[in-house]
Amino acid sequence: MKNKYLFPLILFLLAVVLPYIVPEFWVHVLTEILIMGLFAASFNMIFGYMGQLTFGHAAYYGVGAYTTGLLMVKANVPLLVCLPLSMFSAGLCAAVLGYFCVKLRGIYFAILTMAFGQLVYYIIFQWYSFTGGDNGLQGIVPPAFLGRAANPYYFFTLIVVALGMIALWIISESPFGYTMRAIRDNAERTEFIGINVQRYMHLNFIIAAMFAGLAGALWGPFNRSVAPDLCSWQHSGMPVFMTVMGGPFHFLGPLIGSAIYTMLMAFVTSFTEYWPMVSGIVIIVVVLVMPGGLLGLLGDRLPFLRKNERSAKETNG
Amino acid sequence: MDDTGNIVLQIDRLKKSFGKYKVLTDVSYSLPKGEIAAIIGPNGAGKSTFFNLITGYHLVDGGTIRFMGREITNWPRHRIARTGISRAFQVSNIYPRLTTFENVRQAILSQQRRTLNIFTPAHRLARKNTLELLELTGLLPYRDTLAGILSQGDKKKLELALALAGKPELLLLDEPTAGMSSEETHETMELVKRLNREIGLSILFTEHDISVIFGYARKLSVLYQGMVIAEGTPEEVRKNEEAQKCYLGEEV
Ligand SMILES: Nc1ncnc2c1ncn2[C@@H]1O[C@H](COP(=O)(O)OP(=O)(O)OP(=O)(O)O)[C@@H](O)[C@H]1O
Ligand SMILES: [Mg+2]
Numbered sequence: 001m002k003n004k005y006l007f008p009l010i011l012f013l014l015a016v017v018l019p020y021i022v023p024e025f026w027v028h029v030l031t032e033i034l035i036m037g038l039f040a041a042s043f044n045m046i047f048g049y050m051g052q053l054t055f056g057h058a059a060y061y062g063v064g065a066y067t068t069g070l071l072m073v074k075a076n077v078p079l080l081v082c083l084p085l086s087m088f089s090a091g092l093c094a095a096v097l098g099y100f101c102v103k104l105r106g107i108y109f110a111i112l113t114m115a116f117g118q119l120v121y122y123i124i125f126q127w128y129s130f131t132g133g134d135n136g137l138q139g140i141v142p143p144a145f146l147g148r149a150a151n152p153y154y155f156f157t158l159i160v161v162a163l164g165m166i167a168l169w170i171i172s173e174s175p176f177g178y179t180m181r182a183i184r185d186n187a188e189r190t191e192f193i194g195i196n197v198q199r200y201m202h203l204n205f206i207i208a209a210m211f212a213g214l215a216g217a218l219w220g221p222f223n224r225s226v227a228p229d230l231c232s233w234q235h236s237g238m239p240v241f242m243t244v245m246g247g248p249f250h251f252l253g254p255l256i257g258s259a260i261y262t263m264l265m266a267f268v269t270s271f272t273e274y275w276p277m278v279s280g281i282v283i284i285v286v287v288l289v290m291p292g293g294l295l296g297l298l299g300d301r302l303p304f305l306r307k308n309e310r311s312a313k314e315t316n317g
Numbered sequence: 318m319d320d321t322g323n324i325v326l327q328i329d330r331l332k333k334s335f336g337k338y339k340v341l342t343d344v345s346y347s348l349p350k351g352e353i354a355a356i357i358g359p360n361g362a363g364k365s366t367f368f369n370l371i372t373g374y375h376l377v378d379g380g381t382i383r384f385m386g387r388e389i390t391n392w393p394r395h396r397i398a399r400t401g402i403s404r405a406f407q408v409s410n411i412y413p414r415l416t417t418f419e420n421v422r423q424a425i426l427s428q429q430r431r432t433l434n435i436f437t438p439a440h441r442l443a444r445k446n447t448l449e450l451l452e453l454t455g456l457l458p459y460r461d462t463l464a465g466i467l468s469q470g471d472k473k474k475l476e477l478a479l480a481l482a483g484k485p486e487l488l489l490l491d492e493p494t495a496g497m498s499s500e501e502t503h504e505t506m507e508l509v510k511r512l513n514r515e516i517g518l519s520i521l522f523t524e525h526d527i528s529v530i531f532g533y534a535r536k537l538s539v540l541y542q543g544m545v546i547a548e549g550t551p552e553e554v555r556k557n558e559e560a561q562k563c564y565l566g567e568e569v
Pocket of ligand 2: 365366491
């Protein structure tokens with residue numbers, strides 16, 4: 001029981017030590033892994049825990065990114081103030097759009113989330129005077145106290161992402177989190193034990209969007225700019241791939257998936273331009289060989305990874 | 318004298334069709350508080366449909382449903398459950414990928430209105446109540462088993478546990494002993510009887526097993542061709558000619 005915290009602890013220590021060992025390029029990669037990892041973990045609150053596939057989660061990531069970008073560029077608001085405001089704006093957006101999405105299930109849910117995602121993308125793309133349209137927003141710089149080197153912003157990201165992941169972990173283990181598992185397993189029965197399933201799904205949708213917004217908020221200062229592509233459906237596909245790779249039935253699956261995906265991309269793009277093909281092949285292999293993701297596969301061998309989540313194939317019978 | 322205070326469930330002129338097919342044409346029914354009653358009828362008579370209407374699974378086409386004097390017709394399912402009607406399904410309807418313990422805890426947390434809590438680890442809550450209910454329903458040995466791989470009989474016990482977790486005023490059991498061994502059937506029905514006697518729980522069940530029907534129900538209603546064609550104590554129904562023709566004759 002005690003060693004269920006061992007794996008996350010090792011990961012954290014690794015995250016603290018690595019930037020001192022690897023070249024600066026890889027520190028940037030690590031930063032990206034963390035940001036995308038938090039994004040993917042927030043996606044998995046809807047996918048792994050609630051059992052619905054969203055194909056528009058990047059909209060909330062993008063809204064978070066633009067909230068921080070606009071506030072910093074146009075109003076000089078400090079980054080630390082921008083972060084909660086980004087969560088708020090992403091959550092607000094999800095409160096409105098999610099209201100309609102949670103009326104649907106399965107493929108219809110996926111399609112509506114995707115359609116709303118494209119709507120957000122389109123608004124940002126078209127609203128030239130406010131968002132900069134397809135040029136995006138430039139000149140988003142991390143606060144002065146973090147300097148210009150790679151490491152300080154990396155550690156800032158590490159702290160924010162770690163706190164975000166801890167918050168998501170607490171939520172996922174709470175009665176609310178178990179209610180999400182119950183809805184995933186049998187939404188109908190959940191109504192008959194007195195739970196307003198739609199309302200709970202809506203709340204979870206908002207929570208997931210808030211943490212996507214937080215991840216998005218970290219992106220602008222890291223990349224020095226934001227662009228409408230952050231909201232596109234292609235970008236919504238990233239957490240899907242990452243989560244499937246890492247394992248949707250483990251809390252850390254999405255983060256591990258982000259590490260594999262991001263590192264592979266950084267590695268492959270450094271010597272070939274055929275990254276989309278490589279990533280396609282990797283995803284096919286993952287889906288065919290390890291349907292529970294990497295942690296699902298390892299979990300069958302390493303008991304400390306199992307906790308109380310189980311890989312999907314065990315219970316299909 | 319006004320006796321509505323003693324009626325848990327009052328149903329008037331209930332109608333339900335699926336497309337052109339009329340399942341319930343005109344059903345009126347009333348269940349006194351603290352009663353233990355059975356609805357019987359051949360396969361496809363509409364017994365499950367009757368339960369589905371009471372619990373909000375289907376919308377009614379006509380008629381009214383009153384619970385403790387309050388009209389609940391076509392309320393949303395979760396609201397009907399909250400108001401005090403729990404139900405165990407004919408085909409077990411549980412959480413296959415959660416453990417037996419987690420199944421029951423989920424229903425208890427819902428009854429305690431703690432499911433909006435996002436801060437406290439679930440494993441610290443409702444532990445005692447969950448273990449008690451598992452003990453009561455004979456599921457304690459399987460607490461850590463995934464509910465999806467329980468035996469048919471144990472799934473039905475879990476159904477019962479999920480329904481009881483709601484601390485209902487009225488318990489609807491749709492063939493509670495289907496798929497159980499005769500020993501399990503006896504245990505389960507004894508438990509149901511005990512709950513009725515000790516905490517005055519009102520119970521309405523359906524069954525095909527004649528020994529269960531006549532052994533436990535104090536009131537019987539025969540549902541046939543969309544209507545209640547006979548009603549009364551088991552003895553009265555046994556003697557009723559129409560009931561014999563339509564239903565009992567085949568099996569007694
Ligand atoms: N959702 C539905 N759509 C269409 N027809 C339905 C639906 N539910 C039930 N029926 C039909 O209504 C009739 C009554 O079904 P119901 O399940 O209520 O019978 P029952 O008395 O519970 O039978 P059993 O003893 O086999 O459980 C059946 O002919 C069934 O096919
Ligand atoms: Mg039935």
